[in-house]
Amino acid sequence: MLKIKNCIVLLLGIFMLNTAIAEVPEPTIPDTFAKNKVVLQISDRDPFKQTLVLNVANNLMKHYGADLDIEIVAFGPGVRLLLDGNVNTKRIKPMMEAGVRFSACANTLGNFGKKLGKKPDVMEGATIVPAGAARILQLNAAGWQVLKP
Structure with a gap:
């Protein structure tokens, strides 16, 4: 009986995880004529990085x-870069206006939400993607160069 109960709890957990991820639509690959396409990864909380x-x-x-x-x-601790109130907001807004896209990982935001008791607010203009690492792979498969400074 305990095994059945554990299986049901496990299946419900998997279902809830899939439902949470499914709520965030996968963004499309930008249709661009730019010759150079670069995706920059930030997964570090260090302000210097x-x-x-x-x-x-x-x-x-x-x-x-x-x-x-x-x-x-x-993604990961690096998602702090895109949270509302980040010290870099004044630098990011003009970059957005110049066409730079910023994507925040929904998985990380969900984990932050569990720790904080509420999902953190992402700065206006940033896109929430289901998984940051998967977004990088998606762009790389479409011919984008990946840089992790």
């Missing part, structure tokens, strides 16, 4: 100009 990823994006924008498409994908 978060500043570094923004610096790399800015340097690439200066070097390639309009012939560049950039997406910064944040």
